[in-house]
Amino acid sequence: MALRRQLGERVFALVAGADGPQHRDRIHLTPGERWFPPDAPIREVHADSSMFVGGLRALLLQSLHPLAMAGVAEHSDYRGDPWGRLQRTAYFLAATTFGAAEDAERAVARVRGIHRRVRGVTSGGVPYSAADPHLLRWVHVAEVDSFLRAHQLYGARPLDRAGRDRYVADAAVVARRLGVVEPPTSVAELAAQLAAFRPELRSTPEARSAARFLVVRPPLPLVARGPYAALAAAAVASLPRWTRLPLRLPYLPVAEATVVRAAGKAVIGGLRWATAA
Numbered sequence: 001m002a003l004r005r006q007l008g009e010r011v012f013a014l015v016a017g018a019d020g021p022q023h024r025d026r027i028h029l030t031p032g033e034r035w036f037p038p039d040a041p042i043r044e045v046h047a048d049s050s051m052f053v054g055g056l057r058a059l060l061l062q063s064l065h066p067l068a069m070a071g072v073a074e075h076s077d078y079r080g081d082p083w084g085r086l087q088r089t090a091y092f093l094a095a096t097t098f099g100a101a102e103d104a105e106r107a108v109a110r111v112r113g114i115h116r117r118v119r120g121v122t123s124g125g126v127p128y129s130a131a132d133p134h135l136l137r138w139v140h141v142a143e144v145d146s147f148l149r150a151h152q153l154y155g156a157r158p159l160d161r162a163g164r165d166r167y168v169a170d171a172a173v174v175a176r177r178l179g180v181v182e183p184p185t186s187v188a189e190l191a192a193q194l195a196a197f198r199p200e201l202r203s204t205p206e207a208r209s210a211a212r213f214l215v216v217r218p219p220l221p222l223v224a225r226g227p228y229a230a231l232a233a234a235a236v237a238s239l240p241r242w243t244r245l246p247l248r249l250p251y252l253p254v255a256e257a258t259v260v261r262a263a264g265k266a267v268i269g270g271l272r273w274a275t276a277a
Contacts, residue, residue: 007274017087023094032100035173041163042170045151046097049271053264054143054150055089056235059214061142063207064246065200067128068135073206075118075130079213096174108177115179133181138200140175140183141193144168148190149238153261154268161187203246211247227267234264 012020036042045051063069072078078085095107118130128135148167152158159167165186175183184190215232218225236249237256244251252260 004274008276011271011275014083015086015090017084020087023091026103027094027099030100030103032102034098035101035104036097036170040170041159041167042097044157044159045147045155045167046093048151048155049268049275050150050154050156051093051147052231052268052271053154053234053238054147055086056214056232057150057238058143058146060211060235060239060247060249061146061243062139063210064202064243065135065138065197066122066124066202066204066207067126067132068138069204069206069210070120070122070128071118071130071135072210074120078210082219104174105177108174112178131179133179136175136178136180137183137193138197140171140178140180141190141197144171144184145190145194146238147171148187150235153238154234154264156272198242201246203248207246208248211249215249227270230260230263230267233260234268237261237264 016023063072076085092107092111096104099107112131115130115136119128121127130136144167148159148164152164168187168190169185172180172183172185184193215236218228218232220228233256236244237260239249241251243249
């Protein structure tokens, strides 16, 4: 049990950062109304270790929109401080999913303030703004599709059809507060909106560089590279086939359905075991 506790603490420190214990206590112990009831699907999905795969998948998928990727490349220190970015994202998801309504509102206000400052012009001369409702919708759709897909493949208790629709509707509650106009509220709407973005998506040097960083060259100690490789392979395998060529990622259907799936389940199961302590 000591090993389990130590592993759980290390994973938690990596994801939540130095202030993780204080944030955890505030999020879960502060009395007051929450945005979502205890049985909400968004709570189940966002609490599951499958989010490690879902988060990687979301970053890879989001990078295919050239305007969204330009904002990340020019305004995000994801290479110099990848764990800081992970920790900030984890806090936002935890605060909005599990925290008191006031803390959730503050987390959203903080992100909206950041979005207002992220603006610029791509190398092709196209202006972009992270506060653009259209780009916000793309980021949201890619995240929801990724979190849900990863949960269905690797979650402890995959959702039924009604539960998946409820998850998409739950996520829309947060999306509207972030400035997304008409976010999807069902699996069918999610699929339709994702398909509608296809003509805007393409391969760019920034997207390919981000994919290499996330999949091949993450800044990790030697001991963590094996488990991370399994998570990264699981994330790639869960992507739609049409994303592989633009991101220069392999498509190996037999290996993905067997070796990659088994390795992903083993690592995620281990993370679930450690973090449940």
